[in-house]
Amino acid sequence: MKTVTAIFGAAAFIATALIFGSRDFGTVPSKTDRKHYGKRSRYHNGKRFTYPDEWTENGLSDDVWVSEKAVSPKDKLPVYIPDFTPTIINKVKVTWFGHSSVLLQIHGMNILTDPIFSERCSPFQWIGPKRFTRPSVDICQLPHIDVVLLSHDHYDHLDRRTVKQLEKKTDCFIVSLGLEKHLKRWYIPAKKIIPLAWWEQANINGLELICTPSRHFSGRGIIGQNSTQWCSWVIRDEYHSIFYSGDGSIGGHFEAVKQRFGNFNLALMECGQYNRNWHYSHLYPEESVMCAEIIGAEKVMPIHWGAFVLSNHGWDDSPERFVREAEKRKLNVITPHICETVCIDDDLYTEYWWRNYN
Secondary structure: OHHHHHHHHHHHHHHHHHHOOOOOHOOOOOOHHHHHHHHHHEEEEEOOOOOOOOHEOOOOOOOOOOOOOOOOOOOOOOEEOOOOOOOOOOOEEEEOOOOEEEEEEEEEEEEEEEEOOOOOOOOOOOOEEEEEOOOOOHHOOOEEEEEEOOOOOOOOOOOHHHHHHHHHHHHEEEOOOOOOHHHOOOOOHHHHHHEEOOOEEEEOOOEEEEOOOOOOOOOOOOOOOOOOOOOEEEEEOOOOOEEEEOOOOOOOOHHHHHHHHOOOOEEEEOOOOOOOOOOOOOOHHHHHHHHHHOEEEEEEEOOOOOOOOOOOOOHHHHHHHHHHHHHHHHHEEEOEOOOOOEEEOOOOOOOOOHHHHH
């Protein structure tokens, strides 16, 4: 009996070692790293990153679904062919690949947010949330990428396979503080990585990329929760100012961003994968619109939907509620199809394309 127990114990140990030894899990910052983070960010308490109490808000008390559709579409959703033709310096083009993966062509540069092109957002490709839409292009078909922006280390925003494939065609990875540890473990050259704490910024050929707060959490495994920072991003030049919300709930940080940077030409707002159980980690669609209004967005675009099932609401509940609230508040919404390229400087209209599919 002892022999059998020992065998099972050894097998369990080996399985655990294989799983948690996987590079997909990344790594946990060391004591030295934590000391460095504490000096660099006042939002680090010496052990982990936190959200300021003075910014805490309750938000909406109810989550009223309007969609009666399934969590993933029964129909095949349309996926367009993107147009990566470079734009002139004072124009901005946007291509949405589903979820929070967006290509911004701004300032003559290509900026890619939280890219995930893998089949699943999981440390393993045989289990975990699987895509119900796929981009019409592979990573090899993307244009040269000047900057990849990474907001936090959850699997639907930081995907090892995608990052590894992008490395050869990407000049720079600008990441929320702590994510550099994951990238270095995946053999991304340190010279290509710029980690930023909240309110720090990088300037790439005249384009400002500023790490700004969000109300979320981090972690890729059982241990190391909140040991890396999460963030939103401000991208701006002399012609445009764009806000990318990353993931996170309602809070005073939106007003803080507005006070520092003024109005925005476009806000890419998280809108999807919400649930009452994690209300203080994600925005309800109505809150997403409210926050876009707070930061003074001229145009708003709902993202964080259209690719994965990470909650139990209807697959189109997110954009439907978003546009209804935007109409009430008279905000200008753009809702491109997956992989459709649009110029935000054009006169765009809201197309309720998801209503044509079940």
